[in-house]
Amino acid sequence: MKVVSIRKNPQWAETAKAYCEEKWSDVYGAFEDTLNQCLQKENRLPETWIMVGGMQEDEIKGFYQLCDAEPVENETKRSPWLTTLFVEPDLRGWHYGELLMNHARYEAGKLGFDKMYLATDHIGFYEKYGFREIGLERFAWGRPTKIYETDTFGKVQLAVYDEKNLPGDETYLKVAAYKGGYTPGENGAMALHFEKYFAPPDCFAKKWFTILAFRGDELIGRINFIRSSTDVRHWYLGDLSVKSTERRKRIASRMLQRGIDRIRQNGNGDEYICAYIEEDNTASICLHTKFGFADTGKCQPFEDFVFGENETTYRMNL
Ligand SMILES: CC(C)(COP(=O)(O)OP(=O)(O)OC[C@H]1O[C@@H](n2cnc3c(N)ncnc32)[C@H](O)[C@@H]1OP(=O)(O)O)[C@@H](O)C(=O)NCCC(=O)NCCS
Structure with missing residues (x-):
């Protein structure tokens, strides 16, 4: 049957x-x-x-x-x-x-x-x-x-890690191997990025957290939130991605919402979050706009990060 x-x-x-x-x-x-x-x-x-x-x-x-x-x-x-x-x-x-x-x-x-x-x-x-x-x-x-x-079966679970709650080796390896729909070159850069942010003693950012989405044991999505070292109200949102076969199932929305809620709960209410989005990334633009992010029309600096030429800063005030 x-x-x-x-x-x-x-x-x-x-x-x-x-x-x-x-x-x-x-x-x-x-x-x-x-x-x-x-x-x-x-x-x-x-x-x-x-x-x-x-x-x-x-x-x-x-x-x-x-x-x-x-x-x-x-x-x-x-x-x-x-x-x-x-x-x-x-x-x-x-x-x-x-x-x-x-x-x-x-x-x-x-x-x-x-x-x-x-x-x-x-x-x-x-x-x-x-x-x-x-x-x-x-x-x-x-x-x-x-x-x-x-x-339902195959429930998607979110896990939140920060400087006080680092992931175990197994999770770290999954993150390093995760492609999330990026090209291999970009994935290499992402793995390096993770090495940086999962090694807090050397990390400029004293406040950061990462949200990972798992279906069963499989890592299917991730997002990083990093607070500016000079302005405690200023949060950067980056490396958002969802495995290509898992898109349009509101996984990015759930991770994003979890991150926003966490910043809201622990902040004073005057925080703002910046995401950097390429002008042709329709999926990301639609997603962020739905959440209330607005395009500032320019690329605002964040620490020593290097952004692409066609990326602009999308900002959401909490
Ligand atoms: C952007 C990305 C993270 C979205 O992940 P996702 O889990 O598919 O997003 P969601 O299912 O939560 O989408 C929420 C809403 O965003 C919008 N959206 C998402 N993907 C879209 C698409 N391809 N086209 C148009 N709107 C889209 C829709 O409004 C959607 O709501 P709906 O499905 O009810 O219509 C995913 O496409 C991705 O990983 N892309 C590659 C990496 C990337 O570009 N990251 C962003 C860098 S700035």
Whole structure:
């Protein structure tokens, strides 16, 4: 049995619709609508997954969908939602439902979500699979429903290191080997940079911290924050990167937010953070602008750092 993405295998779309219409006609309208969106939208959600196997190896035996929203009243920004989970009646009792739920938790985790939600009136079923009931709501059309949440797999964890909490050798080696989407030449420079900042006695900056993002044991993102040696309000943000296969999952946003929160908590409120961004780095410009950084239009000096010709300073006042 395998689980197949309709987005990646649109040749299954019509068979999947016919299967749903035959086996679970009550949800057919919503299922078809979501499936059509998978085929049209470039976003990663919604997505429809079908379980395929059987004697002929090509029969649909179940499905589920992962949506970015559910039509429940008082909905906040919870996302994503596991919907229309279905297993072929003959196969029930063989843990295929669990397989699909775990598949959904894994896929949601890959998309960068720590939690996944579910609206259901089943009693005592989803609890067995690690879902927690977190509230009672109404669907937009009035029927009451319970809301559940569960943790996804492959959760991304952030670790913060500073002069008092240096990483162990193993982490240090991961950082030195980490490419993070940079070219090898740049990576060499980054490794040297790390040697400098993970060796505080020789480091000019008395205040600095590094945030690393891990998925399981794998290092997938990093960012450095360094305070100016002459102005305690002035923080530099640098070496922000996320592994290329892990981008657009809000990992940079989470690291950035963690750093900003930390400076806010320990500061007086008049701090400012500067990032240096190349004029053609759309991803970084969009990310920083979203956080409230503004382009100063010039490249302001920071210690003895050397910046590229097309980099300008983006500043955010805390
Ligand atoms: C810049 C970088 C760190 C962003 O990491 P990321 O984890 O993908 O960023 P996020 O998922 O947190 O993105 C948050 C927001 O930034 C914006 N953004 C991120 N990447 C974008 C892109 N390629 N194009 C347009 N906007 C983008 C979006 O508004 C995004 O929100 P959305 O996904 O909800 O639309 C990553 O692209 C990277 O490592 N690039 C190479 C290294 C680099 O350039 N570092 C910055 C040096 S200044």
